[in-house]
Amino acid sequence: MLRQYELVERVKSYDQDADEDLLNRAYVFSVQKHGSQKRASGDPYFSHPIEVAGIMTDLKLDQETIITALLHDTVEDTLTTVEEIERLFGEEVAQMVDGVTKLSKIEAQTEDERAAENLRKFLLAMSNDVRVLLVKLADRLHNMRTLHFIKKQEKRRRIARETMDIYAPLAERIGMYEFMREMQLLAFEQLEPEAYDTITTRLEQIKQKEDAEVDSIALSIGQELSAAGVSSEISGREKHPYSIWKKMAERHVSFDQMTDIIAFRVITDNSDDCYRALGVIHQKWQMIPGRFKDYISTPKRNGYRSLHTAIIHDDSMRVEVQVRTREMHRQSEFGLAAHWAYKQSVPEPDGQAGWVRDLLEILDTSQDAEELLEHTRMAMYQDRIFVFTPKGALHQLPKGASPVDFAYAVHTDLGDMTVGAKINGRHVPLRTELSNGDIVEILKSEGQEPQPSWLGFVVTGKARAAIRRFVRHKERDEMAAIGRKLYDEIAERLPIKIGKKALKAAMQRLDYEREEDFMYAIGTNKLPDRDVMEALVPGSASDDPNKREWPKQDRAISIRGLTAGVAFQLADCCHPVPGDRIVGLRHPGAGVEVHTIDCLKLVNGVDSDWVDLSWGRESDGATARLRIIVYNRPGTLADMAGVFGVQKANIVNLRLTNRDDPFHTFEVDIEVHDKQHLMAIISALRASDAVAQTERV
Numbered sequence: 298m299l300r301q302y303e304l305v306e307r308v309k310s311y312d313q314d315a316d317e318d319l320l321n322r323a324y325v326f327s328v329q330k331h332g333s334q335k336r337a338s339g340d341p342y343f344s345h346p347i348e349v350a351g352i353m354t355d356l357k358l359d360q361e362t363i364i365t366a367l368l369h370d371t372v373e374d375t376l377t378t379v380e381e382i383e384r385l386f387g388e389e390v391a392q393m394v395d396g397v398t399k400l401s402k403i404e405a406q407t408e409d410e411r412a413a414e415n416l417r418k419f420l421l422a423m424s425n426d427v428r429v430l431l432v433k434l435a436d437r438l439h440n441m442r443t444l445h446f447i448k449k450q451e452k453r454r455r456i457a458r459e460t461m462d463i464y465a466p467l468a469e470r471i472g473m474y475e476f477m478r479e480m481q482l483l484a485f486e487q488l489e490p491e492a493y494d495t496i497t498t499r500l501e502q503i504k505q506k507e508d509a510e511v512d513s514i515a516l517s518i519g520q521e522l523s524a525a526g527v528s529s530e531i532s533g534r535e536k537h538p539y540s541i542w543k544k545m546a547e548r549h550v551s552f553d554q555m556t557d558i559i560a561f562r563v564i565t566d567n568s569d570d571c572y573r574a575l576g577v578i579h580q581k582w583q584m585i586p587g588r589f590k591d592y593i594s595t596p597k598r599n600g601y602r603s604l605h606t607a608i609i610h611d612d613s614m615r616v617e618v619q620v621r622t623r624e625m626h627r628q629s630e631f632g633l634a635a636h637w638a639y640k641q642s643v644p645e646p647d648g649q650a651g652w653v654r655d656l657l658e659i660l661d662t663s664q665d666a667e668e669l670l671e672h673t674r675m676a677m678y679q680d681r682i683f684v685f686t687p688k689g690a691l692h693q694l695p696k697g698a699s700p701v702d703f704a705y706a707v708h709t710d711l712g713d714m715t716v717g718a719k720i721n722g723r724h725v726p727l728r729t730e731l732s733n734g735d736i737v738e739i740l741k742s743e744g745q746e747p748q749p750s751w752l753g754f755v756v757t758g759k760a761r762a763a764i765r766r767f768v769r770h771k772e773r774d775e776m777a778a779i780g781r782k783l784y785d786e787i788a789e790r791l792p793i794k795i796g797k798k799a800l801k802a803a804m805q806r807l808d809y810e811r812e813e814d815f816m817y818a819i820g821t822n823k824l825p826d827r828d829v830m831e832a833l834v835p836g837s838a839s840d841d842p843n844k845r846e847w848p849k850q851d852r853a854i855s856i857r858g859l860t861a862g863v864a865f866q867l868a869d870c871c872h873p874v875p876g877d878r879i880v881g882l883r884h885p886g887a888g889v890e891v892h893t894i895d896c897l898k899l900v901n902g903v904d905s906d907w908v909d910l911s912w913g914r915e916s917d918g919a920t921a922r923l924r925i926i927v928y929n930r931p932g933t934l935a936d937m938a939g940v941f942g943v944q945k946a947n948i949v950n951l952r953l954t955n956r957d958d959p960f961h962t963f964e965v966d967i968e969v970h971d972k973q974h975l976m977a978i979i980s981a982l983r984a985s986d987a988v989a990q991t992e993r994v
Contacts (some may be wrong), residue, residue, distance in 0.1 A: 298344040299351045301325070307354040308363055315360045323364040323386060330375040338446035345439060346370055352435040362428045365393040369432055372398045396429035397436065430467065434476055437464045441483040457487035472601050475630045478537050485539040496538045499552055503559075504535060511559060514610055518561060518578065518618070525577045530564040536617075560617040564626055568593060571620045575604050578618060582608040585615065593625075595683055595691070601629055684735045697756045698731050704739045705760040712763055714741035728754040746771070775859050776888060777813050780820030782855065783908070787819075787826055791834050803832035822883040822906055856881075856891070857913025865889040867919060871896035872994065874919040876972025881908045920949055921975050922966050922994040927987055929959045936987035941967060944978045960989055 299307075301324045308315045327346050334342035350366035364386055371377040372394060383391035441460055447453050461484040468477035486493045511533040519531045536558055545552065563578075565571050571593060588607035596602045603621040610616050621629065684692055684703060692706050700720070705712030717740035718725055731737065747767040755761055788795040800812070807824065809815040818824040830837045856865055865881065871893045873879050880899065881889040883906040891910060892899055927933040941948055947968040955962035969975045975993070982991040 298340075299347050304347065304350060304354065304363075307351070308360060311357045312360065319386065320360060320363065323367045326385070327367045327371060330371045330377050332375075334374065336443065336446070337448070338443055342370075342374070345443075348439050349432065349435045352438065353432065356431065358428065358431065361387075361389050361393065362432060364390050365397065365428070366432050366435065368394050369397045369436060393426055393429050393432065396426065397432050427471075430471065434464060434468050434473065438476055438480055441480055444483060444487065453487050457484040460484045461488065472597075472628060473630075474601075478539075481539040482537065485542065489542065492542050493538060496541055496552065500535045500538060500541075500558070510614075514559075514614075514616060515561060517611075518563065521577055521581050522563070522574050525573065527570050527574050527577065528566055529570070529574060531561060532564075533559060533561045536560055559614075560619065562626075563618060563620040565620065565622055567622055571604055571622060574620050575606065578606065578608060578620075582610055584608055588617075593621075597693075603629060682731060682733045684731050684733075684737050687736060687738050694731065695756055699728055699754050699756070700725070700731065700737055700739060701727050701751050701755050702757040702760045703731065703737045704741075705755075705757065705763055707739070709759075709763050711739055711741060712760060713747050713767065714743060714745045716740050716742045716745045727751070772888065773817055776820035777816040778820070778859065779856075779865075779889065780816035780818065783819050783826070784816060784829065787829050788833065791830060791837055793834060795833055799833050803829065806832045821888070822885045825906070853909040853911035855911050855913035856889075865891050868892045868896065868898070870898050872920060872922045872966075874921050874969055874972050874975055875912045876975075877912075879910045879912070881910045882906070883908055918968065918970060920966050921969050922964060923979070923982070924954075924992050924994050925963045925965055925982060925988060926960050926990040927963065928989055929956075929961050933961075933987035936985055937963075937982070940981045940985055940988075941978070944974070944981055946974070946978050964994065 301321060304324060305315075305317055305320050308320060309317065324347070328343045331341070331343040331346075336342050336345060346367050346369060349369065350363050353363050353366045368377075368382060368386070368390070371382070372379055379391050379395045382394050437460060440456070444453055444456060447456075460480050465477050465480045465484065468474075468480060515531040515533045519529065522529045522531075541552070541558065544550075563571075563574050565574055585607040588605070590605040593602045593604055602625045603619050605617070605619055607615060607617045682694055682696055682698065684694060684698075686692070686707065692703060694702055694706060700718030701712060701715055704715045704718075715727065718727055718729070719738040719740070720729060720731070720735050722736070722738075747764045749764070749768050751764050752761060752768075755764065804810070804812065804815050807815070807828065809818065815824075819826075819829060859865060865888050867873055868890055873891055873893045878894040879891050880894055881891050883889055889908065889910070925937060927937055938948070948965060949968055950964075950966040952964045953961060954964050967978065969978065979991050979993065982988045
């Protein structure tokens with residue numbers, strides 16, 4: 298543990314103007330407040346914030362950050378208040394301490410909720426001051442270094458999983474690879490102890506066996522570069538155990554099949570020398586195709602810059618080589634912190650931390666803790682690709698991203714209005730997967746809205762959050778509209794005319810302040826019809842047999858103007874189309890499920906409220922399913938498709954369900970206008986020589 302004078306000397310070594318008295322007071326304050334508290338290791342608790350402050354001095358951070366590190370647990374674990382810290386150490390320190398403080402008092406139902414709520418506060422604080430993130434990462438790093446002292450394995454694994462899921466990716470996203478690697482290694486040891494022991498043992502064997510060979514390769518690379526006039530420093534090392542294990546899992550190979558266990562780093566004076574060094578290495582040794590990456594001309598989103606390549610050295614040994622300048626190397630080790638100057642003002646979340654803005658937008662659009670955690674993991678984890686706008690602006694996206702993800706990455710409004718896309722000048726479906734270097738043009742329309750079906754292929758948290766937010770709002774509006782129609786129908790069944798005054802009184806009885814919330818509750822069946830009637834006219838829906846019988850629904854509710862898939866679902870079991878007699882099943886808290894009146898699901902009985910529905914005038918469009926048996930001979934499938942073409946019916950899905958020579962049975966989903974259109978198609982199919990039998994499913 299750092300002594301008081303040692304900590305002050307560390308800060309003064311890089312900041313002569315640091316307030317020595319303030320640092321001393323913060324050190325003593327932390328020791329006094331934590332008092333006799335002990336850690337799991339048996340050490341005094343105050344050793345933890347002091348060690349976190351020591352990590353901050355390694356990064357040469359300003360005195361406010363050092364003081365924040367010393368005090369970061371006082372509000373949570375002692376009787377200290379944020380106001381007291383502000384009075385003694387200033388508003389800036391108080392705000393950072395408040396930002397770093399963990400929300401231990403949150404009542405969460407699951408571990409995911411607890412982690413997500415912690416992350417939610419963390420992101421908000423970080424948006425105001427990125428130093429909050431640096432202190433939090435150092436706090437987690439020191440906790441991981443002492444994790445083995447915790448006796449309960451379940452608790453160790455939970456902390457390790459949270460570190461692997463949230464804090465290591467956060468460190469990676471701001472380029473602090475040393476923090477990331479150490480946290481991953483310590484978490485890996487807890488989560489996969491057998492794999493950890495196996496890989497570290499094998500790496501130790503390799504080190505003992507190949508130390509001389511590593512030195513020999515480094516020497517040979519250095520000699521070649523020196524002969525070419527490139528000044529450089531060469532170092533070799535075994536790869537990170539967790540990185541090896543991850544690649545083994547991704548490539549489905551054993552440790553013995555891993556060919557690039559050893560990596561070499563070439564440090565040069567400037568960028569020009571980086572490319573010259575790369576040329577010399579590629580001329581001397583064979584490059585492995587597909588392994589070259591230029592992160593100097595196209596840096597990673599966290600600001601990381603370096604040249605990566607892999608070569609086959611003498612004796613067929615495959616090795617990885619990274620080439621970078623000294624400044625790039627410093628940045629690769631400490632990322633955002635490497636740019637921190639203690640004299641500067643607080644940096645905005647831009648550049649390396651520009652992804653923070655995306656996370657904050659996700660924060661605004663996420664409905665609950667689990668959704669926030671899901672979207673944040675998406676934003677932090679996935680490998681990246683680089684794509685361009687038609688004007689040449691560069692955007693980084695995760696692998697598997699679609700044009701819709703790209704549109705939302707450019708701007709949320711553009712994503713909402715997307716109707717089509719071009720990749721490299723060619724029209725493509727919106728679910729097309731983007732590749733490195735693609736030029737993407739988004740086609741938009743003012744009248745377009747996000748489609749629920751997009752959730753089936755978008756991969757970025759920002760896109761998913763925006764689409765889900767729209768669907769939620771659309772669903773609420775349309776369920777409220779259904780509720781209003783149901784309310785009007787309920788009111789017509791009552792013995793007296795219902796006006797605004799009665800509605801307001803009913804809302805008060807049922808504890809609803811806003812009319813929209815009241816209608817939404819009716820639409821989602823959170824308020825049964827009986828309760829609504831009783832609230833409007835007390836006694837009208839009584840179960841007392843001596844009183845009037847509860848009046849039943851006598852008018853069908855129109856679903857015209859509502860969106861299929863949002864306010865109601867057309868049941869897959871019977872595929873209703875306009876013209877069918879329909880009923881709805883209302884499940885509490887959900888939308889209406891629409892069935893045909895003769896659906897087998899209804900005949901067999903269901904435990905849900907029924908509501909009589911109608912399509913409404915000029916209802917148009919639905920998907921019907923047909924079972925078609927065709928003769929097994931050349932051209933019959935083309936003849937069947939020709940019938941659909943003549944009838945102007947679009948095939949949505951086609952599936953071969955049975956081969957029973959001389960017949961083949963298909964199930965075909967087609968888009969039709971209404972029941973009359975469907976019957977015309979069925980008649981045309983039955984008249985075709987290619988078709989043996991047709992029926993509606």
